[in-house]
Ligand SMILES: Nc1ncnc2c1ncn2[C@@H]1O[C@H](COP(=O)(O)OP(=O)(O)O)[C@@H](O)[C@H]1O
């Protein structure tokens with residue numbers, strides 16, 4: 001994984017990173033709010049030797065003596081005796097052990113100073129404990145350093161700096177906690193993003209789609225919210241990215257096997273909800289826009305959706321003709337779109353695979369093929385049932401639809417395998433519901449793709465600065481060259 005992969009990952013998974021960071025920061029805030037504030041009061045003690053004269057060497061000796069004492073004194077300050085005496089003096093309701101855990105005495109190296117820090121929930125009590133503790137310690141040293149009663153002590157401790165009431169608690173530290181939370185959250189977020197990426201087995205790049213299907217991509221369809229409400233694009237007036245994408249798809253289709261162009265085309269995919277019906281409708285409409293007479297057939301006899309998507313009568317249709325309940329002319333429905341006729345699914349039969357595999361179905365489709373310039377057949381998902389494969393076997397070819405970030409790689413491979421098993425010809429793949437923003441986005445892949453094809457052609461280098469449209473068209477031509485029957 002190089003830096004660009006990481007940047008791409010962060011762009012596509014920024015929500016994961018953001019949400020994780022936010023959760024951890026909120027955790028840090030909650031922790032901060034729930035932590036009992038602790039105040040710290042501190043005193044400073046000064047140790048001096050009292051014995052000896054006033055000569056330089058005496059002073060030196062005295063100083064050395066004090067420095068050696070300082071370490072032991074710090075130990076004593078952390079010890080139980082002083083703690084207990086302080087508790088007794090202040091009448092505190094805590095054990096010596098508890099108080100000891102809140103006292104920290106440190107000897108400054110090479111000096112005769114000891115710093116004492118006391119933590120407590122109450123700022124006033126923190127001050128009182130620190131001061132009393134220091135006073136008690138002065139007394140204790142006096143006792144310990146006086147070998148014989150009445151003698152002068154060998155060393156003396158003075159409280160050089162007394163404690164005052166702390167104004168701010170030292171624990172919790174909100175800034176530090178939140179900064180730590182943010183850092184940790186981002187780290188965990190990136191970790192999760194990487195993990196999700198590693199576990200993601202959906203199709204997310206045109207390259208992998210081409211690899212898995214072992215065919216070329218004939219269409220990159222962007223996500224268009226409008227298509228959810230109105231699945232049919234009004235090509236006469238619409239110039240949206242989705243409309244343009246279907247026009248390019250149409251161009252690419254017309255370049256497929258020029259000697260024997262496919263006219264009976266089955267649109268299929270591995271699973272439900274990948275955009276087969278929406279794609280079929282708009283391929284048909286795009287072809288109709290280019291002055292072709294087009295028939296759109298609902299070959300999904302289990303969950304038909306064309307009648308619903310196009311506001312047509314769904315009770316009679318494909319299955320009615322196959323069962324002999326109606327004649328073809330009775331069920332072909334003209335639409336409000338010029339040159340587009342639709343054959344809906346009709347009543348849902350109990351045995352769709354059998355029906356679609358029957359000789360009458362083949363005959364019917366061939367008859368339709370003769371009547372129209374193009375017959376586009378919507379179908380059932382390949383992984384669920386054999387219907388799609390059966391239809392594709394009898395057609396000129398199949399287009400396999402893959403939905404960006406949703407279609408599973410292994411399922412797609414399996415679906416393509418199903419088509420191969422029945423010797424259906426795979427015309428190409430349609431990458432649909434591509435994101436319109438971000439690195440995986442429609443335009444990014446689209447143009448970079450055109451560029452790749454363009455670049456591989458000598459003399460096309462100057463095309464780099466030309467309009468995207470031109471590049472795409474050149475990619476269509478390249479596509480045509482590549483996908484010609486060998
Ligand atoms: N290009 C697109 N942009 C946005 N939504 C789409 C697009 N293509 C399909 N959809 C939506 O995806 C859902 C499934 O599409 P559909 O065509 O019914 O899939 P299938 O026929 O494979 O089950 C529908 O809600 C449809 O509106």
Ligand SMILES: [Mg+2]
Pocket residue numbers: 276277278300303305378379
């Ligand atoms: Mg469908």
